[in-house]
Amino acid sequence: MSDATEPTLENLLHENRSFPPSAEFAAQANVDAGEYDRAAADRLGFWAEQARELLDWQTPFTTVLDDSAAPRYGWFPDGRLNAAHNAVDRHVAAGNGDRVAILWEGEDGESRRITYAELADDVARAANALTSLGVGTGDRVAIYLPMVPEAIVALLACARIGAPHSVVFGGFSADALHSRIIDAEAKAVITADGGYRRGSASPLKPAVDAALAKGGTAVEHVLVVQRTGGEVEWVEGRDVWWHDVVPQASTEHEPVWVDAEHPLFILYTSGTTGKPKGIFHTTGGYLTQTAYTHRAVFDLKPETDVYWCTADIGWITGHSYVVYGPLVNGATQVVYEGTPDTPHKGRWWEIVQKYGVTILYTAPTAIRTCMKWGEDIPAKFDLSSLRVLGSVGEPINPEAWMWYRRVIGGDTAPIVDTWWQTETGAIMISPLPGVTAAKPGSAQVPLPGIVAKVLDDAGQPVGPGQGGYLALTEPWPSMLRGIWGDEKRFAQTYWSRFPGTYFAGDGAKYDEDGDVWLLGRVDDVMNVSGHRLSTTEIESALVSHPWVAEAAVVGASDETTGQAVVAFVILRGGDEVTDLPEDGEAVVQTLRGHVGQAIGPIAKPRSILVVNELPKTRSGKIMRRLLRDVAENREVGDVTTLADSGVMSLIQQGLKKD
């Protein structure tokens, strides 16, 4: 464990504002307070009931939880179902084919409206097309797409044929894409010529070409969606246009019924080492919990609500709360392709007004950015349709919470601050909008059917007012089933800190009422704009540059992005390096670009500081805590465990000179 446990919210435990739901909201809510007790009285029975009520099973299950191979738990293992059937066809069969599934808004102003019946046809066609390209049940498909409707169709088409998808965020570089394609041994890639971001077409296919040119992959075909019409290179025999094979394909398609434990997808996320982890999720339990939480936490009424989650499908939030949860529940949702400030800073609010969005789910970093832009911007739009607001990705500062409630939620819409992870698959800790008296900044209570505890170093639960490590002490349906191809790392990363208990990697505290407050990561994972980045991964990228001898990366607190990447590097001396520019700024820009290329633009350090030494313990471990003090302009803390206690003053003197 690193030395990174420090509260990131200063006014913790002093928060006494409380916002109970209105009587009207509570009266119409999907879930009432009794749900906690019902779930606690028979946890497995509760989840079995959700699985039966929310999903269609081709073969009903008789076993709820299989713990015989723990921590590789299985849920509903003898049941069979299909995720795409549950997300789409089922609604058509129930007579809701005319309901709008997707209200798509392109950044360039183009828009599309897709009903469940149309979506069912599109998914069946794409499933047939994938099959004709040789993709079979169990084969992995990498997806590298912008936020276009075809992205949702692509995920569901994979699910329909039982081919696990591995979505790689479009902001990741060719190198990052290559390593993910290799690790999952993907057989096909689905991409686009490009997408629109910040007002211009940004190409995607070149990264796929570059990734595949590196070799070593099992990819046979690249299926390419045309979005921008930009020039693309073409590899005959390998590359296939989506519009040449999908629209022509038959809408007749029998879904492949899979075991509940059949892998649905792999999603790579940053861990504490340089190598991203392929988190994999299976079908029955994942769908059960994403659907349940989507309905309970957002109080979804599929007939009347217009739901909008601003996450990209490249992240878990996009998987669980753009694709699977909402569609399984038959929701109508907005999907937006672009950035919030294109062509103007009111774009999101314009979209809320245009579609009458009732439920909005976004991230604290976005809220803080809007706060910075000023409340006169949202004030220009009619936001009165909004009735539930959600937050995810990092702790939300109480002041940002208050702003969200007042400026966006008209002082009435309940806010649900939802804690969860790629690994948990679905929301775990959150207020319930019709039940919980919400407290700004706290995720508050484990959901019905979920058991979460804050533990001390020895694994004992702490009491009210105390802090420690967040742990999940009972299995849950949408839990990760492993790290793709690395069972040992799975057991070691999550199940060894407190044997038999899932260790989340987050610090947490209880307040005097027993509500949970999240304090940020306790490992070497940073959270930048709600995106997980590994310090080690960025350090490795820096050290892979010939000018760099050593690097240490810390997450420094940042007003807008939560944390920002700050890197300390020692440059190589001697004769090996002949091309090092004199100009320090040129060095820094080159290294930032290098990190962008190795991982992606989101990983580029905000600042890179060139130093002569790094503070290390006698055992050689870099003391990031001290570097964070420097990065955050604080008095440097205790240096007594440093091997050389003079290092910190050298670093500071060196930085002052620059």
Ligand code: WTA
């Ligand atoms: C952090 C995103 C505080 C946490 C769904 C977690 C949060 C990591 C919250 C997972 C929240 C997410 N309050 N912290 N409401 N939601 N986190 O895998 O540190 O991208 O471990 O999943 O984000 O990030 P991931």
